[in-house]
Amino acid sequence: xxxxxxxxxxxxxxxxxxxxxxxxxxxxxxxxxxxxxxxxxxxxxxxxxxxxxxxxxxxxxxxxxxxxxxxxxxxxxxxxxxxxxxxxxxxxxxx
Numbered sequence: 001x002x003x004x005x006x007x008x009x010x011x012x013x014x015x016x017x018x019x020x021x022x023x024x025x026x027x028x029x030x031x032x033x034x035x036x037x038x039x040x041x042x043x044x045x046x047x048x049x050x051x052x053x054x055x056x057x058x059x060x061x062x063x064x065x066x067x068x069x070x071x072x073x074x075x076x077x078x079x080x081x082x083x084x085x086x087x088x089x090x091x092x093x094x095x
Contacts, residue, residue, distance in 0.1 A: 024089040031082040038078060042071045 046069050069076040 021089060021092050024085055024092065028082065028085050028089065031078060031085060035075065035078045035082060038071060038075045042068065042075065045071060 045064050048059075049061045051062045052059040052064065079083070
């Protein structure tokens with residue numbers, strides 16, 4: 001997030017035409033970071049579920065299923081939004 005803020009502040013000296021792609025780049029960077037974070041969360045939940053399946057005394061593997069489902073929906077939404085901004089950036093930069 002810090003990088004995005006610095007990039008946004010530095011963009012004030014550019015003309016309006018150049019700010020649009022820069023703003024898209026900043027949004028893409030932010031969305032990419034969110035996708036990475038959600039993917040890491042999913043990986044951690046999957047490992048926890050595997051541990052629970054291997055040793056049920058540690059916990060119920062099904063207790064994690066709801067979190068995995070919620071995380072999957074979040075990842076789908078983030079990836080769709082990321083794709084939307086990638087298409088927008090391609091349209092702006094390619095004309």
